[in-house]
Amino acid sequence: MRKFNFLFWPVLSGILVALLLLQYFPALTQGPDSGLPFQRNNSATQVSSGPQSYADAVEAASPAVVNIYTRTIIKQEVHPLFNDPFFRRFFDDDSIPQRERIQSSLGSGVILSDQGYIVTNNHVIAGADSIIVALKDGREAIATVVGTDPETDLALLKVNLPALPVINLNDSDNLRVGDVVLAIGNPFGVGQTVTMGIISATERNSLGINTYENFIQTDAAINPGNSGGALIDTHGNLIGINTAIFSKSGGSQGIGFAIPSSLTKQVMQDLISHGRVIRGWVGIEGQAMTPQLAESFGLKESQGVIIAGVYRDSPAHKGGLQPGDIILSIDDKPIVDGRRSMIEVARYRPGEQIKVVILREGKQQTVDITIGERPRQEPSQ
Numbered sequence: 001m002r003k004f005n006f007l008f009w010p011v012l013s014g015i016l017v018a019l020l021l022l023q024y025f026p027a028l029t030q031g032p033d034s035g036l037p038f039q040r041n042n043s044a045t046q047v048s049s050g051p052q053s054y055a056d057a058v059e060a061a062s063p064a065v066v067n068i069y070t071r072t073i074i075k076q077e078v079h080p081l082f083n084d085p086f087f088r089r090f091f092d093d094d095s096i097p098q099r100e101r102i103q104s105s106l107g108s109g110v111i112l113s114d115q116g117y118i119v120t121n122n123h124v125i126a127g128a129d130s131i132i133v134a135l136k137d138g139r140e141a142i143a144t145v146v147g148t149d150p151e152t153d154l155a156l157l158k159v160n161l162p163a164l165p166v167i168n169l170n171d172s173d174n175l176r177v178g179d180v181v182l183a184i185g186n187p188f189g190v191g192q193t194v195t196m197g198i199i200s201a202t203e204r205n206s207l208g209i210n211t212y213e214n215f216i217q218t219d220a221a222i223n224p225g226n227s228g229g230a231l232i233d234t235h236g237n238l239i240g241i242n243t244a245i246f247s248k249s250g251g252s253q254g255i256g257f258a259i260p261s262s263l264t265k266q267v268m269q270d271l272i273s274h275g276r277v278i279r280g281w282v283g284i285e286g287q288a289m290t291p292q293l294a295e296s297f298g299l300k301e302s303q304g305v306i307i308a309g310v311y312r313d314s315p316a317h318k319g320g321l322q323p324g325d326i327i328l329s330i331d332d333k334p335i336v337d338g339r340r341s342m343i344e345v346a347r348y349r350p351g352e353q354i355k356v357v358i359l360r361e362g363k364q365q366t367v368d369i370t371i372g373e374r375p376r377q378e379p380s381q
């Protein structure tokens with residue numbers, strides 16, 4: 001018994017000391033560092049860096065996004081016999097009975113100026129006999145067409161209404177893949193709708209949608225009726241005009257395309273100032289460089305554009321460019337993609353000079369070209 005008492009007090013004292021150490025030094029319970037990250041349940045480290053709501057961005061931008069309703073009158077002849085040339089010659093064109101059918105369509109638009117300028121897609125208003133713009137605040141107005149640019153699928157409208165809400169523009173050249181974006185429009189005519197996604201890619205081209213393609217790709221849901229609507233950032237600034245979707249079913253597949261705000265702004269300013277879009281032009285027909293062609297020309301990389309043809313009296317013709325020349329760079333910028341280079345040339349203003357480095361018969365030459373204005377392309381019937 002005396003032996004037990006002798007051991008009891010030292011053991012009890014040790015237990016009490018251990019409890020005190022664990023209470024004031026909890027790190028002593030952790031094992032040796034294994035090299036793996038250790039996560040503590042610390043609320044300060046788990047606060048998300050992104051906003052919990054995008055309501056402020058939507059509240060700032062949505063009043064400037066409008067619904068667009070168009071009406072097109074289609075005349076139809078009452079009987080197929082009137083299409084027969086033999087039968088038709090017995091009638092004057094004015095005496096052939098016809099009936100009219102009204103075709104309606106819908107889309108979206110964005111107010112860019114308090115003077116009433118609204119940008120939308122050209123395909124939304126093409127051929128329309130009347131265009132009605134409906135604002136989020138309930139007001140409606142008949143819009144007139146200021147100008148169109150089928151090559152970028154943009155159109156500029158104007159309405160006469162006071163105190164119009166205007167969206168802020170952000171520089172789309174600074175966008176990064178992974179940025180959160182919001183699409184605002186009128187899908188399927190259900191009313192103004194907001195969807196969210198990220199930027200999936202930038203500078204998408206070679207899609208065969210427009211002549212000049214420099215799209216922002218996003219997975220924010222875009223559906224019929226969203227065309228011409230706004231793609232905004234998380235601060236409510238406009239970064240693009242929703243234009244097209246890639247879909248086999250006609251619905252959203254998570255691949256949508258928007259025209260960058262920087263290009264939209266340029267088109268709007270040209271349409272207001274000149275009634276048309278002024279683009280730089282050199283007047284060549286190019287052929288893409290392939291690895292096989294590059295090897296045959298003795299090039300180490302498949303870069304550059306082969307000149308397949310030169311328009312007579314064009315800037316390229318006056319500057320001495322010839323079919324068979326290979327354009328290696330323009331203003332010290334190497335030619336990586338022919339379509340992208342065409343877009344770069346279009347940004348120059350007529351009268352500006354560019355330095356073109358070409359390869360002719362195995363020798364490099366530098367040629368100065370004075371930019372001309374690209375002839376206006378009439379829409380195909």
